[in-house]
Every structure is written in C-alpha cells, then in structure tokens.
Amino acid sequence: MSHTTQVPHRRTVPDPTAVPTAPPRARRRPSSQQWAAWAFLAPVTLYLTLFYAYPLYRNLDLSLRNYTVRSFVQGDAPFTGLANYRTVFDDPTFAPALFHTVVFTAVCLLFQYAIGLALAVFFNQHFRLSATLRALFLVPWLLPLIVSASTWSWMLNSDSGVVNAALHAVGIDPVNWLTSPSWSLTSVITANIWIGVPFNLVVLYSGLQSIPAGLYEAAALDGAGAWRRFWSITFPLLRPVSAITLLLGLVYTLKVFDIIWIMTKGGPAESSTTFATWSYQLGFGNLLPAFGPGAAVGNLLVIAALVFGLVYVRVQRKQALT
DSSP, X not given: OOOOOOOOOOOOOOOTXXXXXXXXXXXXXXXXXXXXXXXXXXXXXXXXIIIIIHHHHHHHHHHTBOOOHHHHHHOOXXXXXXXXXXXXXXXXXXXXXXXXXXXXXXXXHHHHHHHHHHHHHHHTTOOTTHHHHHHHHTHHHHSOHHHHHHHHHHHTOTTTOHHHHHHHHTTOOOOOTTTOTTTHHXXXXXXXXXXXXXXXXXXXXXXXXXXXXXXXXXXXXXXXXXXXXXXXXXXXXXXXXXXHHHHHHHHHHHTOOHHHHHHTTTOSTTTTOOHHHHHHHHHHSXXXXXXXXXXXXXXXXXXXXXXXXXXXXXXXXXXXXX
16 A cells, blocks of 8 residues: 655745735726816817917928918928028128117116116005005006007107107207117117016015015114115015016017017117017018018027026026025
8 A cells, every 4th residue: 555645735925025916907087077177278278279389380380491472371381491590690680680689678677677676665665645656657557559659659759749849948959769770779668668667566566565574673673774674685585576577577578569660660770670670570571571581580589588488497496495
C-alpha cells in the first residue's frame, strides 16, 4: 500500500506595502451642474472666438499674404511670409511713427497717472461737494471720443479757437496748434491726457479707499507730515492698483486712433503719425490699399501690448512669492 505525502496548504500573507488596486469605475456622466456651467461658458467662449480670436487670426493672415482688393474678396492671396514686415521696416515712415508712438504713449501715461493720483488724494479728504466734483471730472470719460476730439479741434483752431483768443488777450501771438509740425503732436497729447485722467482718478480713488485709516493716524502720532505719509503709506500700498492702471492705460494709449485722426489725421507732414494712424492709412487711406503692411503695423501694436502684459504678469508673480 502506497502512502501519498500531502503538502500542507500555505496561507498567503498580504504584503502591507502593496498598493491596493481599485476596481475600474464606470465613466461618470456630466451632472446637471456641469451642463449648467458649460451653458454659461458657451456665450462667453463664442463671443471671444468671434470678436477676438478670429480677428487676430485674420489680421495675422493679412500680414503674411499679398492681399489686393480682388484677392481680398476672392481669398486667393499668395503667401509672402515676412515680406510685409520687411516692407514696413524699410518704409521711411516707420522711424518717425515709432518715435511718435513712444512719445505719445509715455507722456500720456505719465501725466494721466500723475494728475489722476493727485486728484484721487485730493478727493480722498471727503470735503463738502467732493462727490459732485468727482462726478464732474468724469465728464471727459463719458463723452464719445468723436465729441471730445471735435471739441478740442474747435478750441485749438488757429483762427477761431478759444485758446488762441485767450493768448491774444494776454498779448501772445496765436499758435498753429493743429497745422504746425512743431505743435500737432503736443495738441493730440493734451487732448488724450484730458480724456484719460478720469479713468486714473476713478481707479486710484477706489484703491485709496482700501487703505486703513489707522495707518495714517499712527503715522500722524509719530510726527509724519503729509508728504511723509504719502511716500511711506499711500504710494507703496497703491502699487498693485497703480500697476494695473498703468497697464490698462498703456494698452489703451497704444491704440488711440480717433483723437489723432479727427484732430490732425496724423499730419501735417506726418508730424503726429503713430502706428495706429499709419496702419489705418496703409489699409484704408489710399486708393490702392496695402492690406498686408497695414495689418503688419497693427500686429506690431498687438505684440507691444502683449509684451507689456507678460511683464506685468511676471512682476505680479514675483511679488506674490515674496
């Protein structure tokens, strides 16, 4: 009789370090809240696509092709690469237009911010009629640009303008504000500063409201004067608001077209031509429009605004990390 040896059954001990595997889950269907969120996002996405993404794409396509009036309608313009950009850079108008754009943007931003900040600090005192005067300062911002530019054109008219009339009353010879190459850029800068000051006033005034009054009281008890309180408390704490104000002002000022075109049309002798007015002149101001170079100039403005926007985002991130 044969004896069979039975091997005892060994119990398997689970490994405590093993990661348990979850059973495959069924794919979840979007809930009603997710569908509602997509429904609310759809109009915004459609709006941004139609009025921002598509125009930017079309402008880029215009700058990379040789469009004529016929090809613009039929859509068979040949691809030319960066030829339109080389045409713009080689144009004798490029250098003065770049200089005027930089001067126009820098001077407008400086004076708009400085005057807006001074007015914001002034109205922060909460004196009688403060709200009424603030409302009156908003008038230039609320007026249509064509009305503001036409008003300034009338005021600065060489023959019948009130500015020359006031100068004549004090014995000063009249100035050709809009028809002199020496004064045309100054005239459009002045008009744009007048229009942009209310925006800076409103944003900076709202920023002043967020500064605790206790800081000023403590500084006053320590003997700090008005200037010391401004430079040590107001200006540093307004830095985030100032940054976004300057960025928005920069983007707006780079693309200013209405005021310059109505007042001087970029002249005389291109003395007030900027990239915005030059782009319009190339694309629509001639009997034979140059759509490609005009779009290229417009893209240069877009790139400039994008660069400053990226710089602003990078600075904000560094400030958030410190």
